[in-house]
Amino acid sequence: xxxxxxxxxxxxxxxxxxxxxxxxxxxxxxxxxxxxxxxxxxxxxxxxxxxxxxxxxxxxxxxxxxxxxxxxxxxxxxxxxxxxxxxxxxxxxxxxxxxxxxxxxxxxxxxxxxxxxxxxxxxxxxxxxxxxxxxxxxxxxxxxxxxxxxxxxxxxxxxxxxxxxxxxxxxxxxxxxxxxxxxxxxxxxxxxxxxxxxxxxxxxxxxxxxxxxxxxxxxxxxxxxxxxxxxxxxxxxxxxxxxxxxxxxxxxx
Amino acid sequence: xxxxxxxxxxxxxxxxxxxxxxxxxxxxxxxxxxxxxxxxxxxxxxxxxxxxxxxxxxxxxxxxxxxxxxxxxxxxxxxxxxxxxxxxxxxxxxxxxxxxxxxxxxxxxxxxxxxxxxxxxxxxxxxxxxxxxxxxxxxxxxxxxxxxxxxxxxxxxxxxxxxxxxxxxxxxxxxxxxxxxxxxxxxxxxxxxxxxxxxxxxxxxxxxxxxxxxxxxxxxxxxxxxxxxxxxxxxxxxxx
Numbered sequence: 001x002x003x004x005x006x007x008x009x010x011x012x013x014x015x016x017x018x019x020x021x022x023x024x025x026x027x028x029x030x031x032x033x034x035x036x037x038x039x040x041x042x043x044x045x046x047x048x049x050x051x052x053x054x055x056x057x058x059x060x061x062x063x064x065x066x067x068x069x070x071x072x073x074x075x076x077x078x079x080x081x082x083x084x085x086x087x088x089x090x091x092x093x094x095x096x097x098x099x100x101x102x103x104x105x106x107x108x109x110x111x112x113x114x115x116x117x118x119x120x121x122x123x124x125x126x127x128x129x130x131x132x133x134x135x136x137x138x139x140x141x142x143x144x145x146x147x148x149x150x151x152x153x154x155x156x157x158x159x160x161x162x163x164x165x166x167x168x169x170x171x172x173x174x175x176x177x178x179x180x181x182x183x184x185x186x187x188x189x190x191x192x193x194x195x196x197x198x199x200x201x202x203x204x205x206x207x208x209x210x211x212x213x214x215x216x217x218x219x220x221x222x223x224x225x226x227x228x229x230x231x232x233x234x235x236x237x238x239x240x241x242x243x244x245x246x247x248x249x250x251x252x253x
Numbered sequence: 254x255x256x257x258x259x260x261x262x263x264x265x266x267x268x269x270x271x272x273x274x275x276x277x278x279x280x281x282x283x284x285x286x287x288x289x290x291x292x293x294x295x296x297x298x299x300x301x302x303x304x305x306x307x308x309x310x311x312x313x314x315x316x317x318x319x320x321x322x323x324x325x326x327x328x329x330x331x332x333x334x335x336x337x338x339x340x341x342x343x344x345x346x347x348x349x350x351x352x353x354x355x356x357x358x359x360x361x362x363x364x365x366x367x368x369x370x371x372x373x374x375x376x377x378x379x380x381x382x383x384x385x386x387x388x389x390x391x392x393x394x395x396x397x398x399x400x401x402x403x404x405x406x407x408x409x410x411x412x413x414x415x416x417x418x419x420x421x422x423x424x425x426x427x428x429x430x431x432x433x434x435x436x437x438x439x440x441x442x443x444x445x446x447x448x449x450x451x452x453x454x455x456x457x458x459x460x461x462x463x464x465x466x467x468x469x470x471x472x473x474x475x476x477x478x479x480x481x482x483x484x485x486x487x488x489x490x491x492x493x
Contacts (some may be wrong), residue, residue: 102320155422157271157389193265198387205264213259223259230260239265239307 001114004224006217007037007252008132008185012045013214014247021241022052031187031245032061034069043121044072045247047134049187051113051162055100056105057214060098060112064163067097068118083120083127083176084128086211091129095169113162117149117185118171121249126180129171130222133188135195138180139211143203147195151188160188182250189242215250270312273391274346274379276372278365280399280431281322285359289400289431297354301371304349313391316352317345317375321368323361327375330354340371342378363401365409369415369442372397376424393424400431402438412441 004013014117018029030050032113037043048064050057071093075086094116102109115132126148128136133151140146151163152172161172184207186194210227217223230236268286279293304310304389309433319326326337327345335355338344376393395415418424428448439448 087400102452153389156392157416192268192270196266197268197389203264203266206266209262210260226258228259230263233261235261235265238308 001227004087004220005035005037006220007043007141009252010037010042010043010249011040011217011252012043012247012249013217013220013224013230014047014185014245015224015226016243016245017231019240019242019244020237022243027052028058029223029243030057030061031184031189031243032058032065033245035247035249036066036069038052038073041123042076042193043114043119043183043249044069044209045117045119045121045183045185045249047117047185047187047245047247048191049115049132049134049243049245051115055107055111056101056114057112057114060114063097063112064114064116064223067094068116071155072118072120080122083122084174086120086151087118087127087129087171087174090164091116091131091171092169094163098143098164109164110162113209115160115187116163116171116248119148119183119185121148121180121183123156123179124175125178126183127174127176129174129241131163131165131168131172133191135188135200137184137186137195137207138177139182139219140177141179141181143181143202145207147200147202148175148180149173151191158197180251182215182248184211184249185245186246187243187245189240189244190246193236193239210246210248211250214248255346269386269388270309271389271391271446272383273314274317274376274393275314276317276319276393276395277373278321278359278368278372278395278397279318280363280401281357281359281361281367282363282401283322283360284363284401285431287359290337290357290359293398294354294356297357301352303355304352311349312364315346315348315379317372318354319368319372319375320357321364322359322383322451323364325364325371327371328355328357340375342375343380345375346379362404363399364405365397365399365403366405369395369397369411370407373411373414373418373424380423392422394427395424396429397428397439397442398429398431399439400434402435407420408438409441415442416444419443 012035014033016031017067035045046065046068048061050061068090071090075089098112117130117134120127128143130149135151136149137146320326327340329336329338333353362377372395415426426443428442430436430439436448
């Protein structure tokens with residue numbers, strides 16, 4: 001589920017890499033991602049960023065990603081319940097799963113604090129639900145890159161919302177956009193180099209070469225390694241010391 | 254043969270770095286003469302070099318100094334000469350890479366209240382500038398370092414302002430007293446943390462070493478993280 005793939009309808013690649021500040025504090029990467037094709041032509045992508053301040057941030061991110069994807073795939077019925085209902089169902093499932101883990105461990109739910117960005121791409125539209133400060137970027141039918149979600153930020157640069165917070169059973173942001181030819185999902189660690197801080201416009205010179213590589217690759221394993229190497233490179237870590245996750249998906253047909 | 258990584262072709266957007274404004278409100282009254290002011294000055298140099306070693310902290314943390322000894326002055330921290338400048342949030346702050354702390358001299362009485370007020374005003378003004386410019390920022394910090402009781406009549410009002418600003422998450426205030434300081438008075442400036450006491454002059458150095466570590470911790474904090482100063486660090490410099 002978390003490996004890159006040349007699927008039937010989509011090519012997708014992703015990587016999560018620990019930030020230098022996390023390595024310095026002796027904690028590993030608290031980002032996690034997953035993606036899967038379902039119902040032949042559809043794609044689901046989930047990306048979670050466990051809160052650095054939370055004791056169980058890393059498992060929280062993994063639980064959020066896996067239960068979100070499982071919920072989307074399991075909720076596929078004929079006729080389709082609709083993208084919005086699928087997204088909302090998945091967020092409820094994620095919240096319940098995290099509550100369950102916290103209860104098992106007899107710890108506060110906040111110790112499992114994590115963000116979640118969830119994308120469902122179908123032929124008739126791309127749905128995005130998000131709680132937290134990640135961002136989803138899509139290439140629309142006219143070839144333009146557009147922000148498909150808004151990072152939820154507080155007054156200060158280190159504040160955001162979590163699926164474990166008040167009202168976290170519902171996504172903080174939900175939108176259904178038009179057909180997406182390509183999709184990118186990022187955690188906040190990459191915001192400084194990938195989008196405009198103020199209006200969140202995607203920086204095309206950042207995304208274009210990467211999406212072109214994903215669209216044309218014939219060796220997804222190699223492409224996946226290249227992405228991880230890039231995220232871990234000095235050039236990236238000199239601009240951001242946070243964990244960073246990037247998932248890129250392009251339609252094959 | 255070196256294989257070209259196609260992802261390395263990505264060009265980066267040049268966003269402004271997230272900022273963490275810090276005002277150091279420093280007692281330069283006559284009673285600081287001698288070893289106390291010498292160590293305070295050495296500590297400022299140490300702070301600058303410690304922060305400069307951390308590339309991202311160096312870009313994110315920005316510092317201003319308000320001194321109080323006889324008069325209250327916002328001090329130019331660009332060229333090490335320590336000239337008084339107007340209390341202007343545009344001019345008062347510099348990022349760490351440009352921070353050249355002056356050699357402070359001790360003289361005069363102790364207008365602590367007016368100095369804290371000026372520090373709070375500078376931080377408020379700085380935040381407004383960030384908001385206008387779309388620059389993301391961390392909660393500002395104010396360090397109050399003093400060895401004596403205030404001599405200005407308005408210090409109680411300034412202390413109330415500091416506590417109020419803290420209660421609405423507008424600032425984190427860190428009161429620090431040197432030996433024989435009136436800690437009860439310093440305690441009035443923060444409702445969230447007790448003043449730390451410096452038992453001896455050597456502690457100035459450790460204070461600033463600790464200060465720079467804590468600033469690096471905030472500058473490295475990630476969205477969603479509750480910014481907490483290491484409690485141990487705070488009590489370690491409290492010798493009581």
